[in-house]
Amino acid sequence: MVEKYKFTDDLLTGNNEIDSEHKYLFKLINTAVDDDEKNEIPKTVLLKKILKGLDNYATNHFVHEEEYMQEIDDPELSLQKKEHMAFINYIEEECEIEITEENAAERLKTIIAFGAKWLYYHIMGSDNMIGAFRKSDIEDNGEPFRFKNEYVIGITFIDDGNIQLFELLRKIDSLIDTKNEQDTFDDVMKLFTELLGSANTLFTAKEGYMERIEYAGLEEQHKAHQSFLKKISRIDIERINDDRKEYMKEFVLYIANWLGIHILKEDKQIPKE
Numbered sequence: 088m089v090e091k092y093k094f095t096d097d098l099l100t101g102n103n104e105i106d107s108e109h110k111y112l113f114k115l116i117n118t119a120v121d122d123d124e125k126n127e128i129p130k131t132v133l134l135k136k137i138l139k140g141l142d143n144y145a146t147n148h149f150v151h152e153e154e155y156m157q158e159i160d161d162p163e164l165s166l167q168k169k170e171h172m173a174f175i176n177y178i179e180e181e182c183e184i185e186i187t188e189e190n191a192a193e194r195l196k197t198i199i200a201f202g203a204k205w206l207y208y209h210i211m212g213s214d215n216m217i218g219a220f221r222k223s224d225i226e227d228n229g230e231p232f233r234f235k236n237e238y239v240i241g242i243t244f245i246d247d248g249n250i251q252l253f254e255l256l257r258k259i260d261s262l263i264d265t266k267n268e269q270d271t272f273d274d275v276m277k278l279f280t281e282l283l284g285s286a287n288t289l290f291t292a293k294e295g296y297m298e299r300i301e302y303a304g305l306e307e308q309h310k311a312h313q314s315f316l317k318k319i320s321r322i323d324i325e326r327i328n329d330d331r332k333e334y335m336k337e338f339v340l341y342i343a344n345w346l347g348i349h350i351l352k353e354d355k356q357i358p359k360e
């Protein structure tokens with residue numbers, strides 16, 4: 088079977104149960120794509136199968152994931168709950184519609200597209216961040232924003248770009264420290280915009296390089312980059328107004344840890360020219 092969607096190491100959360108459930112979902116979607124293309128099994132059967140699989144997944148997996156996030160006090164829990172609820176509602180609605188010969192083929196395509204989008208946006212964009220804020224994932228000796236020796240991959244422009252991102256994160260973090268309750272965080276937000284710009288520039292250059300050397304991991308890298316950019320651009324404004332200092336500190340640490348993990352697990356595999 089040709090795997091259309093690949094589960095890569097940077098998606099591992101470190102919780103075995105959650106990771107194997109995510110892998111199961113990749114398999115479910117890949118199998119559905121494959122079966123649909125082969126055209127050997129009736130679409131009504133395939134539709135029934137994928138709906139049952141997704142319903143099962145939603146019932147079991149989200150509970151596990153939310154419990155784990157609660158346990159490790161993950162700041163993304165409320166956001167995750169919202170996204171999970173949207174998934175549950177959609178699948179419940181679909182399960183209530185009768186499966187007929189007339190509607191099966193088209194609905195199957197729609198559900199597969201929904202599942203694929205979920206892999207792309209939710210697992211690669213949100214679930215991959217679970218636990219990423221935990222300091223214990225990377226030995227930082229109390230310096231989470233330092234560009235560590237182990238981050239050097241030996242491709243100069245990538246190393247320089249990553250150094251710059253860590254430097255910006257460190258700047259943001261120390262700027263947050265100077266704030267008190269009444270301050271606005273406009274200057275912090277400005278630095279986040281700068282971070283977004285720098286990350287964008289680096290990622291474009293990195294992807295150009297990977298394309299040139301015909302690197303097989305380009306697609307996965309591209310997805311990881313997209314989720315990183317999405318992450319930064321969706322700072323939770325409501326929480327900024329609430330306990331913003333604490334939230335911002337958490338957020339910037341989160342981004343730094345994520346970047347560290349990305350470098351160690353993904354960037355390190357990019358071959359030198």
Ligand SMILES: [Fe+2]
Nearest residue numbers: 152167213214
């Ligand atoms: Fe999730």
Ligand SMILES: [Fe+2]
Nearest residue numbers: 109152210214
């Ligand atoms: Fe998940």
